[in-house]
Amino acid sequence: MDDVALVLNSGSSSLKFAVFRSSGGADWPLQARGQIQGIGTTPKMSARDAAGATLPTPALPENLGDARAALEHVAAWLRTRFSGARLTGVGHRVVHGGPRHSAPALVTPQLLEELRGLIPFAPLHQPYNIAAIEAMARARPDVPQVACFDTSFHRTLSAVAKLVPLPEEVRRGGVERYGFHGLSYEYIASALPQLAGPVARGRVIVAHLGSGASLCALRAGQSIENTFGFTALDGLCMGTRPGAVDPGVILYLFQSLALSVPQVEAMLYKQSGLLGISGLSNDMPTLLQSQEPSAALAVDYFVYRVVQEVGALAASLGGIDALVFTAGIGENSALIRRRVCEGCAWLGLQLDEKANNAQASCISRSGSPVSAWRIPTNEELMIARHMARVLGGSTARA
Numbered sequence: 001m002d003d004v005a006l007v008l009n010s011g012s013s014s015l016k017f018a019v020f021r022s023s024g025g026a027d028w029p030l031q032a033r034g035q036i037q038g039i040g041t042t043p044k045m046s047a048r049d050a051a052g053a054t055l056p057t058p059a060l061p062e063n064l065g066d067a068r069a070a071l072e073h074v075a076a077w078l079r080t081r082f083s084g085a086r087l088t089g090v091g092h093r094v095v096h097g098g099p100r101h102s103a104p105a106l107v108t109p110q111l112l113e114e115l116r117g118l119i120p121f122a123p124l125h126q127p128y129n130i131a132a133i134e135a136m137a138r139a140r141p142d143v144p145q146v147a148c149f150d151t152s153f154h155r156t157l158s159a160v161a162k163l164v165p166l167p168e169e170v171r172r173g174g175v176e177r178y179g180f181h182g183l184s185y186e187y188i189a190s191a192l193p194q195l196a197g198p199v200a201r202g203r204v205i206v207a208h209l210g211s212g213a214s215l216c217a218l219r220a221g222q223s224i225e226n227t228f229g230f231t232a233l234d235g236l237c238m239g240t241r242p243g244a245v246d247p248g249v250i251l252y253l254f255q256s257l258a259l260s261v262p263q264v265e266a267m268l269y270k271q272s273g274l275l276g277i278s279g280l281s282n283d284m285p286t287l288l289q290s291q292e293p294s295a296a297l298a299v300d301y302f303v304y305r306v307v308q309e310v311g312a313l314a315a316s317l318g319g320i321d322a323l324v325f326t327a328g329i330g331e332n333s334a335l336i337r338r339r340v341c342e343g344c345a346w347l348g349l350q351l352d353e354k355a356n357n358a359q360a361s362c363i364s365r366s367g368s369p370v371s372a373w374r375i376p377t378n379e380e381l382m383i384a385r386h387m388a389r390v391l392g393g394s395t396a397r398a
Contacts, residue, residue, distance in 0.1 A: 003086045004031060005387060006078070007380045008071070009093040010132035011125065013039045015070040018380035019078065022088045028388050032081065033380060036060065036070045045073065055081070067128050068135045075139065090136050090145045091387035093183060093379060095125035095232065097149030099174055104152070104386040107133055107145040115147070121174070122232060124269045146387045153182030154216075154223045161225050161316075177234075179226040181208045181216070181327075183379040188326055189221040190382075191375055195361055199371055202321035205313050207306060208377065209336065210327035211239035211282065215306070217313040225316040227309050233268055237298075237305050239282035242272035244305075274298045284329045284336065303336065307343030320347055320370055325363075326377040337363065341372055 002021045005028065009016040018033040032055060034047030043062070047055040057077060092107075096118045105111055112133065119126045133145055162176045185206055192200035204218040213236040217225040227235030227243075237243045245268075253259045253267070267276075275282040277298035280290060284302075287295040314320040323344060325337050334357050341351040341363075348369030356363040356374075364372040 003088045004082055005089045005091065005384065005391075006087060007091045007383045007387070008132050008136070009379060009383075010067045010071070010128045013037070015039065015067055015074060015132070016380065017074050017078075018384065019082065020384045022388070022391075028384055030381070030384075034074075036074065039067065039070050043070070045077075047077070067131050071132060071135045072139075087140065087143050089387055089391045090140075090143055091383040092129060092133055092145060092147050093150065093383060094129045094133075094147045095150045095180060096122040096178070097147070097151045098178075099176065101149050102152050102155035104146050104148040104383075104390050106390055107137075107147050111147065121178075121230065122180075123265065124232065144391060146383075146390045148183060148383045148386045150180045150182045151178040153186045154179030154226055156222045157224065157226075164230055175230055177229040179214075179216070179223065180228045180232050181212065181214050181226075182223070183382045184208050184326060184377040185216045185218070185223060185226075187378050187382040188324055188375055189218055191378075192221070192322075192324065192373075195375065196322060196371065196373060199322045203314075203317040203319055204322045204324060205310055205317070205320055206324045206326060207310070207330050207340070208327045209236075209306065209325065209330035209333075212241070213238045213243075213302075213306075213327075213329070215309050215313055217317050219317060225313055227313075236309060237277075237302050238273045239284075240270050240273045240275045242268060242276065274302060277301055284333060288333070288335060299336075303339045303343065306340050310340070310344055310347075314347060322371045322373060323349060324373045324375055326375050331374060331376050332359075334359070337372075337374065344370070 005020045005022040007018040014035055014037045016035040019031045020028040021031055022028050030050045032047055032049050034045065036043055036045045038044055043060040045057040045060055047057050049055055060073060094115060098118050115130055136145060157179065164171060164175050164177060166175060188206050201220050206216045206218060208214050212232065215227045216223055233241050235243050253264050273282060274287060278287055278294045280292060280295055281287055287299050329336055337356055338351060341349050349372055350365040350368035351372060352363055352365045359374060361374060362371065363374055
């Protein structure tokens with residue numbers, strides 16, 4: 001059995017994983033990928049091989065309460081599935097790398113301490129990313145680990161784009177606009193030249209629309225602006241996060257409603273967005289199927305904010321050559337893509353309804369001044385590529 005490398009993307013209620021063969025040449029081909037969802041509630045594990053065929057997985061206990069327990073089950077399954085293979089490295093998605101990290105880094109005790117210091121910058125994600133690293137370090141201290149940061153791709157933002165207009169003494173503590181979903185945007189930037197040709201070198205807006213949602217403006221494949229800011233609360237309306245909110249509303253929550261810091265944090269990270277507007281669900285397919293007016297309002301607001309921010313990013317780019325949809329909603333919802341494209345018609349985007357409904361890669365009409373694309377993202381592959389380079393390989397492939 002060849003050596004293998006493991007990629008982990010750990011969240012508060014899910015653990016995604018992918019296994020790549022890491023020996024026998026420059027390429028690291030995918031061997032299997034899967035996830036455990038519903039950690040802490042109704043956990044369920046699924047996995048597929050490189051061809052997409054479903055792989056058998058064990059039933060999970062109902063009391064699977066945290067990412068550490070989920071990781072133990074994944075590790076046990078991997079030992080059975082890849083019996084005899086040597087684990088050569090583990091790559092992790094880490095949401096926040098702070099101002100210092102513009103590239104993936106080998107995990108060291110010093111790096112871990114630095115990442116713990118960034119927890120206030122990303123309290124919904126960072127603790128779970130760190131927990132997975134620590135769990136692997138306890139289980140396999142002999143295996144090197146690589147941290148790949150969602151913020152790194154956006155270190156190309158200009159000084160003006162990074163600026164948070166607060167007093168300098170506050171900004172010196174690391175308060176600036178970082179941007180997130182960088183691994184997804186980096187993958188799209190790498191895939192776009194093969195799909196779209198010369199347009200990839202132009203002015204491209206990528207819409208990463210999922211439970212977490214954001215937009216990124218690319219010029220020649222580099223990030224020049226995005227809708228996230230200092231934290232992953234800014235920008236677009238998301239599943240449970242509100243996106244951009246008047247800071248005065250936050251003051252009102254504290255001063256007039258007398259809410260505590262934990263209450264406001266829970267509201268902003270877990271009770272707002274699509275869930276807060278609809279009062280029903282944070283799941284876009286559920287809202288699209290609902291007959292409730294509040295569900296329709298939530299969908300309308302989501303589309304409104306995406307279209308609004310596309311216009312803002314087009315202004316930052318000085319025009320737009322292509323719009324790319326990716327992530328769960330962007331890849332799977334033809335209706336949301338259609339509504340966004342209709343809202344962007346003033347930019348010159350002409351949607352091909354048939355191609356859009358068929359889930360094609362190019363979903364704009366031939367000759368459209370602005371092209372539109374549907375490109376599935378692959379953050380795990382991006383992490384594997386980075387891990388291969390850091391650990392001495394050269395690349396990885398799906």
